[in-house]
Amino acid sequence: MNNLKTLKYVLVAALMVGFTSCDSLLDDVEPSTSVSAEVVLTSEEGVDALRASMYSKIRENFGFTTEYFIGPSAFADETRNRPGSTRYQALTVATGTSGGTAHLNNWGLYEIIQDANLIIGAVEPSVFEDPATLDLYRGEALALRAFAMHTMVRVYGYEPGNFSVGPQANWNAGIVIRTEPVLDLSDADTRARSTVGEVYTQILNDLSDAKTLLAGENADNRYVTEAFVDALSA
Structure with a gap:
């Protein structure tokens, strides 16, 4: 029983040292939110x-993947929206913000x-x-x-x-x-x-x-x- 108690105290002490070490490592990060x-x-x-x-x-x-490749075809009137679809409507009719200059900022x-x-x-x-x-x-x-x-x-x-x-x-x-x-x-x-x-x-x-x-x-x-x-x- 005494041996078990001794082992328990050793483990607790080790964990405390470990947590202290981790804490010190975190304190040394420069800076704490970025590099x-x-x-x-x-x-x-x-x-x-x-x-x-x-x-x-x-x-x-998205602008550098799908829109980047379908944009030229859309502006050349080679694409159309299926009935009920609005996903690429701005590209298809060359208006709005989807794929246009407003989205370039993003x-x-x-x-x-x-x-x-x-x-x-x-x-x-x-x-x-x-x-x-x-x-x-x-x-x-x-x-x-x-x-x-x-x-x-x-x-x-x-x-x-x-x-x-x-x-x-x-x-x-x-x-x-x-x-x-x-x-x-x-x-x-x-x-x-x-x-x-x-x-x-x-x-x-x-x-x-x-x-x-x-x-x-x-x-x-x-x-x-x-x-x-x-x-x-x-």
Whole structure:
């Protein structure tokens, strides 16, 4: 009986030490509700999480999946709603907010660009033991930054070569170009929209750099591949 009591006290003491240790670990989390950019960018695990965040913003968004692919057909009058269905009505008649410019604000396009910018310009090569890993990630980030910019400029600007047609004559505003990583609020600024031509130049430059970094990378289409870059370039 005494041995049982002794064992019980030992277990209680061990649990108390364990809980104290766990508590101290939780106290040391920096910060307690999130992880700073500096921490994310200085470890392989952090950069892997950043890469996952960039892809997740696309996969979780209806606008980048179904609507992205049916939108062009809808605007070309190649789709119709069956009787009683309203799910894609706004796309079918080219009105409303579904798939339109109002929903672009909710697509997280600049958030995707921010993740990409961090991978492209804020991760030191020494973070990875194999430099080829960072080259791969940067190639993916360049392609997805181009993809996000292309999505926005097609909606908020006119296609190149159409500036002298109709009421939009001589209006060639595109979108705000951001290619620098924002690590602090002081890094953000207000800037004017670039012209459509300037945006397309940036897109094509990103795709050219991405193709170099992703040369021969076509085995895993869960991620951006060289073929994806070629398709978007076309």
